[in-house]
Amino acid sequence: MFKVIAVAVAIAATTTVAGAQGTTTSKSSAKPATTASTTKPTHKKATKASSSQATLKKEAKISEETARATALKQVPNGTVKSSEIERENGKLIYSFDITVPGKSGIEEVNVNAIDGSVVAHEHETPKSEKAEAAQEAKEAKAKKPVAKK
Numbered sequence: 845m846f847k848v849i850a851v852a853v854a855i856a857a858t859t860t861v862a863g864a865q866g867t868t869t870s871k872s873s874a875k876p877a878t879t880a881s882t883t884k885p886t887h888k889k890a891t892k893a894s895s896s897q898a899t900l901k902k903e904a905k906i907s908e909e910t911a912r913a914t915a916l917k918q919v920p921n922g923t924v925k926s927s928e929i930e931r932e933n934g935k936l937i938y939s940f941d942i943t944v945p946g947k948s949g950i951e952e953v954n955v956n957a958i959d960g961s962v963v964a965h966e967h968e969t970p971k972s973e974k975a976e977a978a979q980e981a982k983e984a985k986a987k988k989p990v991a992k993k
Contacts, residue, residue: 900929903936904957911938911960915953918965919944922951929957937963949973 901908908927915938916922922942929938936957941950950973954964968976 897929900931900936900957904929904938906955906957906960908938911955911957912940914955914960914962915940915942918953918962919951921945925950935963941968 908929912924912927916924919942922944925941925943927938927940929936931937932939932954937954938957940953940955942953943950949967949969952964952966952968953962955961956963
């Protein structure tokens with residue numbers, strides 16, 4: 845009876861430790877419990893994406909708010925649907941997708957994150973927007989590192 849309780853306590857402790865270790869980048873030789881391992885990959889992906897955005901924001905010389913104001917000046921009556929900071933064609937840019945009431949598609953405005961100038965401004969139809977999303981997904985899949993065994 846005491847052995848069963850001791851094993852249950854050990855499993856609970858291992859699960860708790862494995863869950864806490866899920867936020868670190870070091871690898872452990874101990875395998876986490878099933879519940880911790882199912883949530884771990886999602887957490888790492890979210891952390892990786894946000895840390896990439898954070899790293900790029902540190903490189904930027906202008907704030908996202910300043911870039912947003914610049915982009916909105918290009919599109920009167922527009923509302924920012926989404927935004928991101930990215931490196932495109934070797935330039936660090938803020939990319940804004942802006943919707944306009946009564947107009948289909950979006951206006952994509954790219955603002956240089958170093959000097960605040962408008963790098964690009966183009967209208968994307970729903971069809972071209974869908975094609976761009978498919979192309980970005982394809983590129984992201986190609987960049988994904990192969991897992992080593």
